[in-house]
Amino acid sequence: MTTNGQPQSSTTTDRPAQSNTISQAYRSVQDIVFSTLKDEILSGALQPGASLNTLELSKRLGVSRTPIREALNRLEAIGLVDRERHRGVFVRRISMNEMVSVYCIRAALFGICSRLAARRLTNAQKHRLFELCEKMEACLHPYDYDKLLEYNAEFHGIISEASGSADLKSLIEQYYHRSTQYRALSLELKGRGYEACREHRQIVEALTTGDPEAAEYYSREHYFTTARRIAELLGIEIDV
Numbered sequence: 017m018t019t020n021g022q023p024q025s026s027t028t029t030d031r032p033a034q035s036n037t038i039s040q041a042y043r044s045v046q047d048i049v050f051s052t053l054k055d056e057i058l059s060g061a062l063q064p065g066a067s068l069n070t071l072e073l074s075k076r077l078g079v080s081r082t083p084i085r086e087a088l089n090r091l092e093a094i095g096l097v098d099r100e101r102h103r104g105v106f107v108r109r110i111s112m113n114e115m116v117s118v119y120c121i122r123a124a125l126f127g128i129c130s131r132l133a134a135r136r137l138t139n140a141q142k143h144r145l146f147e148l149c150e151k152m153e154a155c156l157h158p159y160d161y162d163k164l165l166e167y168n169a170e171f172h173g174i175i176s177e178a179s180g181s182a183d184l185k186s187l188i189e190q191y192y193h194r195s196t197q198y199r200a201l202s203l204e205l206k207g208r209g210y211e212a213c214r215e216h217r218q219i220v221e222a223l224t225t226g227d228p229e230a231a232e233y234y235s236r237e238h239y240f241t242t243a244r245r246i247a248e249l250l251g252i253e254i255d256v
Contacts, residue, residue: 045079050087052077054204057096057107058249064109068097094204095197108197115198116243116254122191123239123256126172129188130219130235133178134228141174145220148174152216156209164203171216175223175235202242205249215241 053073056062068088070081077084088105091097098108137145148171155164172192176185192199202208215238222230240256247254 046083046086049073049077049079049083050090053087053091054094054096057091062107064107066107068105068107094200096201110197110250112247112250112252112254115246116256118191118195118198119239119243120256122188122195123236125184125188125191126175126239127232127236129176129179129181129184130223130231131228132180132184133175134223134226134231136180137175137178137223141178142220142224145171145174145223149213149216149220153213156213159209161203164209165199175219198242198246202246205245208242208245211241211245212238 053062053068062068070084070088073084074081088097088099092099092105095110096108097105099105148167151167152164152171155161155167169192172188176188179185203212215234218234219231219238222234243256244254
């Protein structure tokens with residue numbers, strides 16, 4: 017289009033594309049900072065209790081303080097750092113004993129739950145479990161952490177409900193919340209998302225064929241595998 021014989025400036029139409037490019041570049045910086053700090057924490061380069069000062073990190077990593085702050089927020093969300101009021105952010109001390117204990121309890125509880133649910137699930141519940149498997153798999157690429165957690169919670173909730181035991185459901189929910197830190201960390205493990213989705217499929221196949229023994233086995237292994245993978249990441253071998 018022309019105005020008074022002159023080509024109209026394309027500045028306006030270029031802005032969305034330019035804005036999108038800037039946004040992607042900023043996101044990449046934040047992702048790099050997040051991955052760098054996460055790797056340093058998990059490798060021990062940043063020791064438990066170490067202070068994470070945004071100004072110092074900004075100078076060391078050569079980026080502004082804004083992506084540092086947002087990366088620290090993400091690290092806090094997956095339980096790798098603690099934020100103390102008026103003191104700052106510190107590398108969290110991960111308790112391996114607590115992690116193993118929580119996951120062994122979750123394995124036992126959900127194993128029993130799946131055994132009971134194997135002969136109680138309705139056709140509608142079975143259909144929804146298969147749907148949720150597909151939705152969780154779709155969240156892996158591109159990675160959508162929030163949606164993955166949402167579908168994961170619904171998946172386990174359906175099975176808990178189908179067990180028919182209010183007490184068992186209550187205990188499962190209690191330990192679900194106790195494992196928040198470790199669950200978030202496990203989803204950051206390379207390949208764990210795909211591995212967990214395969215495990216969900218095994219659980220559903222056993223449930224929908226009405227096989228209580230297989231349902232219990234695969235449910236228990238799902239939690240044991242998570243515990244093993246977290247321990248491996250930290251350079252520790254556990255026998256579960």
